[in-house]
Amino acid sequence: MSQNEAGMTVPLSNNRKAGFGTRVNDYMKLIWSYRISYLFIAPFLLCFLAFIVIPVVLAILLSFTYFNALQPPRFVGWQNYLYLLSQDLIFLKNALPNTIKFALLIGPGGYIASFILAWLISQLPNFQRTIYALIIYSPSLVAGPAMAAVWIPLLLGDRIGYLNSMLLGLGIIDKPILFVTDVKYLMGSMVVVTLWGSMGVGFLAQLAGLLGVNKELYEAGRIDGIKSRLQEIWYITIPSMKPLMLFSAVMAIVGAFKAGAIGQQLSGQFPTPQYAGHVLMSHIQDYGEVRFEMGYASAISVFLLVMMYMANKLSHKLFGTRGDE
Secondary structure (H helix, E strand, C coil), rough: ECCCCCCECCCCCCCCCCCCHHHHHHEEEEEEEHHHHHHHHHHHHHHHHHHHHHHHHHHHCCCECCCCCCCCEEEEHHHHHHHHHHHHHHHHHHHHHHHHHHHHHHHHHHHHHHHHHHHHHHCCCCHHHHHHHHHHHHHCCHHHHHHHHHHHHHHCCCCCCHHHHHHHHCCCCCCCCCCCCCHHHHHHHHHHHHHHHCCCHHHHHHHHHHCCCHHHHHHHHHHHCCCCCCCCCHHHHHHCCCHHHHHHHHHHHHHHHHCCHHHHHCCCCCCCCHHHCCCCHHHHHHHHHHHHHHHHHHHHHHHHHHHHHHHHHHHHHHHCCCCHC
């Protein structure tokens, strides 16, 4: 027997005695009894299919073709992937290493910074907490081009640039530094600007998790021998907010892998000087929007999707529970 949303029981035949047709009929009755519930989840399912499932499936299919957006796709098998992993020198020497470096600095770095800031803000009174949370969250509302417009005056490579002017005035440097066009400094500039704008939904999730921890657990912990705030965080706070930490980690990973366009916006060049800020998103844009090799761009997209999936699985291992797997 099973209950539908109205509390009515729907009988299910005994699998050992009933035939296949009878079991199918019983399950169809059960599905039909929940027909009202399907109306509530239909908008999400339609959006999920239209904007997630169908584009991913099409990208996977196109990755096995040569498609220039003018002629019909031509099946080439694994050629795109073989070229990507063995002959594409820009991918092997620049895009892939830069993406890994950028993601490692932005993902864990932004995640740790958001947790520390969320914990510090959670210690404040309500009004002050709201003001500081809004100040830290607001940069994430700024779009990429606007973010670059905010930072370019600071990082200009001449004496007019605010940072160069300050460093020259203090005598730390004797000539201006090209922060956004020099290959030695471009990646660092990208990391700083992206971290500045990375305190978004993940930061709010961690703040909500910190505020939602039961205060009685801290009192019980002090009775059991916890003597410092660090021990409280490690033994009480983090285990109590693991689901929200998992959500924040996933958001940090997605943000780290898709934020590479800031390099082009800062330097004003595409590709960036000597490919110093060239990441997988830039490589996809190069082949998809400039060269119109949609099949190859789809192969790069699928490779990036696999990298994000593996990083998300690692997050589940660190912060997930058995129910999250």
